[in-house]
Amino acid sequence: MKGMTIIVKTISSWVKVLIILFGIYIILFGHLTPGGGFAGGVILASSYVLLMLAFGGEFVKKDLPLSLVSKLDCLGAFMFILIALLGLVFGGVFFANFLFEKYGQPLHLLSAGTIPFSNIAIGLKVGASLFLVIYSLSICCKAGELDSH
Amino acid sequence: MSIPLPVFIAIPLATAFLLPMFGKRGKDAATIVANLATISLLILAIGCIGKSGVYEIGKWPIPLGINLVLDGLSSLVLLVISVVAAAVMLFSAGYMEQYTAKAKYLSLFLLMVAGMNGVVLSGDIFNLFVFLEIASLASYALVGFGCGHEELEASFKYTVLGTIASIFVLFAIGMVYGNTGALNMAYISKAIQSSGLNAGLSFALALFIVGFGLKAALVPFHAWLPDAHPSAPAPISAMLSGVLIKSLGVYALARVVFNVFGVSLEVGWLLIVLGILSMVAGAFLAIGQWDIKRLMAYSSISQIGYVVLGIGLGIMLLARDANPAWASLAILGGLFHLANHAVYKSLLFLTSGSIEMATGTRQLKEMGGLARRLPFTRTANAVASASIVGIPPFSGFWSKLILVMAAVQAHYYWIAAIIVFVSLCTLIMYLKVQRYVFLGELPENLQDVEENGGSMLVAMIFLTCLCVLMGLIVLVPGMRNSILEPAVRVLTDGLKYSDIVTAM
């Protein structure tokens, strides 16, 4: 993959910022507005897929080391289970919402207890793993087999 | 409830995602952490013997939220999974050194364990499906782990058939939800009791039997198993054959048939026929094999037939309102054979892995005279073979004896005759293994093979001891009452399951 023309490259590197910002917004406000970790993660992954299409696979490899992405992937999943286990420790029940005070308040990011944190974890996991799946399938799966969990 | 049930899923899952973060340098640390995880699961599973309880995740009450149920049957299968997983993980610490991506292997292995524990503990039928898929996806990737020609072909075959099985199960879940409006197994069972079986539910039951039958590799659905088991790395063959086909196939089938839909004569006969077909066809196909792992894979089909036969006999006797003691005897035989088979078949696959690692071949004709070169492997293989054939002091004898007794007491003498006949076929195939691998002339190129030491040896010795001692579980009344009897009672109680779960 060599990448596309200079116009596409320039525009997509501008648009990238907006897409990533939008993805982060969807993840952070997942408990207040429609969306959440999964949708936001897909948007984050799609921004890098766009870059990959515009600049070619080699650029992404330089810009974003794959081992870091797969570590982020594992970190997301691990955080999610950690939150659930913390619920077991502090709330007495697995997945208990131990920070819970009241239901999500509009415009209050830190409401609804552990849900925003879970959303961040899922966003990391989904974004990283979806990007890895698409990337590894596109380059004739160098590490493709193992990423589909 | 002293042990919070979700830890059985959370520990392997968390470890699975922690391991890849160690990176390339932390391979030894990753191995140690993975072994700690499986050993802690084993300790927890031993702690769960004889206990029962319902766990509501996130404090949501039962019909709204997801629940985990621990009863006799779950704790038996959980114990079997943990024992085999701990031994196999110990074995793979040494064996997997020949592969490059060991951290990924360990991670997928733990993911598979998490999925199986989830299937066994789940009290909600859709969650059962999700965990089934987690375990299956991990196992598809593990079968193709070597990325050679045969591995990829076997893995593709397994993936296609496994995915079709999962879709059948999902379709059946949809049918059940459409007809009863519930996903919790206890509530589905209540709804079916009050409305009776209609056409849609019968169709769903048929879909469940096909789907779980594919996962259990019963004979018309067995095509994937003889390819997948030999192609996988030896510890994974031990896992697949030892526990995956049982927890995903037989356990789920028994749970759905006994506790959700209720027993009926037709299902009983169907399972008996499937069981006998698997036993006979698996045994005949196994005798003709010259690849040691392929022979053991066919023998797995034959042995899973025994388990399904025991369960089917139990269903039939329960449905005919025969003496409940006979029914529970048949089910006891089936479940005990399940536990036995898990132990000795994983031991057999581990010894085959040890042989393959030492000699570099799986073909029986290229080996011979290894008894002196690999004394420990030979002893382990001989004990496991004696066990699977049913030589008296070893564990396999007792479960087969119980099955024969149940068949005779129910006046099905031909079933008893088939059980004994298939045992003879099993004797032939394992004598063949002994003859061609361990006895006879040592070929030139294998003069200097050596036993693999360390963790592989410890794992094999552990399972060999278990093989010898398993008979005690059924002979000592105290152990039988705490391990096997509760599991049998869960199945013979049948539809009372829903009342028990909702009352807890």
Added chain:
Amino acid sequence: MLYALCFLLFMIGLYCAVVKKNMVKIVVGILIMEYAVNLFLVMLGFRTGGIAPIIDKTQFDAETGRIAASFINSSVDPLPQALVLTAIVISLGSLALMISLCIRTYEKYGTFDITEIRRLRG
């Protein structure tokens, strides 16, 4: 009637997965089966003229303080949608695995035809 069409789609997928010789076509057949089941699940929750199952203040009964019966009777069932979402994510995982297996097998054998990929026999 619609359920029958759904079942027909399922059978088409099954036929495709069982009969076709090309690995990619088998994967497509499996996906058709998967989507037929997903469609079936979504249709289970469908209700003609139903409303979105979102509870707001207008849906509460003024006298009893509970959710109004009219809301329960007219809203669509949200549970199958959650089930389908989960099923789609799972099928994404197995799809990625199957496609990567296909690519790898093509690299090794140079063909997608399963009648030519036959090293395992017996």
